Each structure stands twice: as C-alpha cells, then as structure tokens.
Amino acid sequence: MNDFTGKNILVLGGSRGIGAAIVRRLASTDGLVAFTYAGSRQAAEDLASETGATAIRTDSADRSELITTVAGRGALDVLIVVAGALVLGDPLEIEADAVDHMIDVNVRAPYHAAVEAARRMNENGRIIVIGSVNGDRMPFAGGAAYALTKSAVQGMVRGLARDLGPRGITVNSIQPGPTDSDMNPADGPMAATMHSFMAIKRHVRPDEVAELTAYIAGPHGAMITGSLQTIDGGFGA
Template sequence: MNDFTGKNILILGGSRGIGAAIVHRFAAGGGGVAFTYAGSRDAAEALAAETGAEAIRTDSADRDALIATIAGRGALDVIVINAGTLVLGDPLTLDPDDIDRMIDINVRAPYHAAVEAARHMNANGRIIVIGSVNGDRMPFAGGAAYALTKAAMQGMVRGLARDFGDRGITVNSIQPGPTDSEMNPAEGPMAATMHGFMAIKRHARPQEIAELAAYIAGPNGAMITGSMQTIDGGFGA
C-alpha cells in the first residue's frame, strides 16, 4: 500500500461511488484528504466521519466556487478530479441546457481545477482525472454528448502533461468502463448490454479504480504522464 502520510490530497466529487472509494484509499494510506460534494450531504458527512477526511460542499459547475475551494487547500500533492455527470438520449430531443451543464462539469471544471491546482502544487505532484472508456468507444446510441466530454479530457491531459512536466507534475486520466455505482449499478437495466461488449463480463468495483489512482499517485507513478489508463474489462478492446 502506497504511503501518503503528510500528503495534501483533494478529491473533487468524493461522496459516492468511485469518488468515495478513492477517498477511502488515500485516507487509509495516511493522506490528509479533503473531498467535495454537491448534493449528497448525508453521504458526504458519513464518509467524512468514517475516514477522517474533510467534506467541502462545492458545485463543480460553479467555476469561481471551484477555484476558491482548490486555492483554499494550499499546496496540493494530489488532486483527483472525479466530479462528473451523465446525460444520455436522443440528441434531437435532449434539453440543450442539460448538455451545457454536462460540458461545464465534465470539461470546463476539470480544466480549471487542474490549472488552479498546478498554480501552487508541490513539485512531483499528481493531477488525475477520472474519464471514461467512452472517450475511446461509444458502442450504443444516445451517448454522443457524453462521449464528447470524455474525449475532450484526453486532449486536456496530453497538453497539461507537457505544460507541467518540468516541475515533475504528472497529469493522467483513468478511464473506467462499467463500474458499479449509483450512476451505473451492476444490476441495472443496461448491465447485460454492457457486459456483452466486455472480455471480463462484470462491472468493475470502485475499489479497483481507487487502487489504480493510488498507484499513479504514488512514487512508482512518477514517469506516467499524459496517459489514458483504461480499466474496463476489455470494453474498448
């Protein structure tokens, strides 16, 4: 287990699912962990009590609030940008405001968060974005806008890796496939369809994503940057 003792760590979108698993993992490694949440106050307070992490209410769609939260954490060692939202459906009938909010949360927020974190980040820091295998592959109808947001993350990661590399700061995306969460439950109505695309026919566990994040954030991840670390059971193979 990587030791994060003395590390200043911020998880954006940490109250549930993959984010909560990441909070657990870094807290268990001894890190000083804070995480943001938007609407899940009860879940956030329970997670904070369980892990000793600090819960901070912040809407990632609010750029000024997001930047203020990150700036308030001081010199970070690790930021994991997990906050995201999902809008699926016929592009001819979807509400444009819903699409714009998804772009705000999934694209604009990660960019501004990464840049703000880097302003004061310690040397050899880690910026990790939770993307999606749908940035590489969208095998069913209705996911064009969501795939757009996840593909945008890829370009951002590659560019910022070069921008910050001279300080030893790494920038990477973790791209999960189907992962058991409230957004995409393992027993949900789309499970059988998604498993049909996979070599390993099950949803990932959030803890598996968290372990990959911990590896990238640890000392052995120092030369991993500008990469898309796909963990999808072969969904995109």
C-alpha cells in the same frame, strides 16, 4: 501499498461511488484528504466521519466556487477530479441546458481545477482526472454528448502533461468502463448490454479504480504522464 502520509490531497466529487472509494483508499494510509460534494450531504458527512477526511460542499459547475475551493487547500500534492455528469438520449431531443451542464462538470471543471491547483502545487505533484472508456469508444446510440466530454478530457491531460512536466507534475486520466455506482449499477437495466461488449463480463468495482488511482498518485507513477489508463474489463478491446 503506497503511503500517502502527510500528503495534501483533494478529491473533487468524493462522497459516493468511485470518489468515495478513492477517499477511503488514500485516507487509509494517512493522506491529508479533503473531498467535495454537491448534493449528497449525508453521504459526505458519513464518509468524513468514517475516514477522517474533510468534506467541502462545492458545485463543480460553478467555476468561481470550484476555484475558491481548490485555492483554499493551498499547495496540493495530489488533485483527483472525479465529479461527473451523465446525459444520455437522442441528441435531437436532449435539452441543450442539460448538455451544457454536463460540459461544465465534465470538461470545464477538470480544466480550471487542474490549472488552479498547478499554480501552487508542490513539485512532483499528481493531477488525475477520472474519464471514461467512452472517450475511446461509444458502442451504443445516445451517448454522443457524453463521449464528447470524455474525449475532451483526453486532449486536456495530454496537453497539461506537457505544460507541467518541467516541474515533475504528472497529469493522467483513468478511464473506467462500466463501474458499479449509483449512476450505473451492476444490476441496472443496461448491465446485460454493457457486459456483452466486455471480455470480463462484470462491472468494475469502485475499489479497483481506487487502487489504480493510488498507484498513479504514488511514487511509482513518477514517469506516467499524459496517459489514458483504461480499466474496463475489455469493454474497448
């Protein structure tokens, strides 16, 4: 088990699902964890009480607010970007504003947060963005805009890995497949279709994503950078 004692950690989007699992995992070994939330105030307060982490209300779509939050945490050891938006549907019918909001949350926010964190991040720091296997593969109709955002994350982490490598800072994306969460419940209407594409026919559990995140964020991840770490039960195989 990686020990995060005394590490200054910020999780963007940590009140529910994968984010909450990551907060629990890193706080369990005494990391100094703060996490953001947007609309889930009660869930955030409950998680903060449970784990001892600090909850900060932040709208990831608001660049100024996001940068202020990241800068306010000082010299981070670990930044993990989980906050994401999902818009699916016929591209001829989806509202343009909904697509633009998704791009703000899924692409612009990770980039600006990573850059702001890097300004004062400690040597050998970690930047991890939770992406999606849909950056590699979109096997059903209606996901073009979402896949666009997750493919953009792939290019971003590869580029930033080059930029920040001289300081020992690693930058990676973890790419879950279908994961049991409010956004994509294991018993939801799309579950059977998703499982049909998978070698292991169940949803990924948030705690499984959290364990992979902890490995990449810990000392054993020192030489893993610019990578796309897929955890999808063979969805994209």
